Amino acid sequence: MTFKSSILGLAVVALSTMTAQADEGLSLEGKRIGVAVVGTQHFWDREAFNGATSTVEKLGGEVVPVDGGRDNQVHADNHDVLLTSGVDAVISILGDGAVEPKFQALKSAGIPVFTVDHPSPHAVNNTTSDNYYMGTTIGRYMADAIGGEGKVAVFNAFENALRICGIRTGLWKYVLQDYPGIEIIQPELAEEFANAPEDARKQTLDLLSQYPEGTIDAIHVGCWDQPAIGVVQALEETGRTDIIVTALDGGPDTLEIMAEDGSPFVANVAQQPNLIGSTAAMNVARHFAGETLLPQTYVDVVPVNGAEEAKAAYSSLGYGSLE
The missing domain is CATH 3.40.50.2300 (Response regulator)
Structure with a gap:
């Protein structure tokens, strides 16, 4: 493992530790949170979804999940389902322009939208990598x-x-x-x-x-x-x-x-898709706690240049060991 890779691994661990410390006291108790994901076939999408849903539950909220099956129009229409489901907020993961009028409808109904990898003028916040x-x-x-x-x-x-x-x-x-x-x-x-x-x-x-x-x-x-x-x-x-x-x-x-x-x-x-989804859920809790959020929240990435750094990243991201 190179010195650079060791530092990258420590940075990922440190970020997770600081995030956990900063989030003490946040709660979604009594809140129903819709989580709409474009699909769960791909590792990234699935991990972001798992990070969001598990964090909502850890914070005491109820998850209302919808999966678009990797069809962008189905994903967009699933927001109509959430609109009529009595949710208090929506976390929307990925998607194309078809979701924009759905976000606008949710916002007009007083339901705040938090996006993942999809900046939108109708969202309170978008959580993403840089x-x-x-x-x-x-x-x-x-x-x-x-x-x-x-x-x-x-x-x-x-x-x-x-x-x-x-x-x-x-x-x-x-x-x-x-x-x-x-x-x-x-x-x-x-x-x-x-x-x-x-x-x-x-x-x-x-x-x-x-x-x-x-x-x-x-x-x-x-x-x-x-x-x-x-x-x-x-x-x-x-x-x-x-x-x-x-x-x-x-x-x-x-x-x-x-x-x-x-x-x-x-x-x-x-990238760190699980942490991205988790951070989006934390941002929902911060919003309900009265905090003012920036339009974008960036989660650190890990550059990987060569085999040794691949091994280091695999370990630091929690996937196991390739040594």
Whole structure:
């Protein structure tokens, strides 16, 4: 474990400790809190949902959960269900623009909305990672890993659909402007959400058939990291592991791949989705306690550059040990 990784691990632990100390005395006793999540198939979404619901319950509140099944319109319509369910507040996790009129209706009915990874003018507060930092950091890591020049393919299905994806990919591209020797291959690739690893594996195999060995240097996944699993599989199948892979989210499955000897998956930025969901629930309690909240609450991320830092992050984030 590197000194840098050790410090990162201690920082995560310290943040959790300070948060717990600061939250003593908060309560949601007697409150019914709706928790709407876009879906629970993906690790990040599921962990954010679990963090929010478990914290509401720990604070004495009653959870009214709704799951969109990864359908953005179903997720939006679930807010209508919460509107008529007599909830005192709503925590809404992810989603696209279809949720905005639902948030407005809840606000008009006197039901405060708290969002996760979805800034909205109708929300009291949005809890999120610093997506600007994530995008710039992964851009620097990727550029440095290929020596500041080469051809790069990007999976970028959601830049224009989801604000957080637009920020992350937009800042990645912004950083690359400082590296005139790096060329983004066109057209950009668009991954499917459903069964993303297998979809990305097939698209990567097709990409490699078009670019012979030595003509492509990196593959980046612009908003998350599940497609990167399939990208790595395709590189290993074809023996093209000289091509590096970078992505964002840093869940346990992708950190495990990064920690393997000789893995082409070299950089990531790990989030803390459970803590993000928990913090959103704490913000609901703070609101009812009369505190004034800032529009955005940022939860620390853990940059991961290389196998040793992947092992350190895996441990510090509570996933176990890869040593």
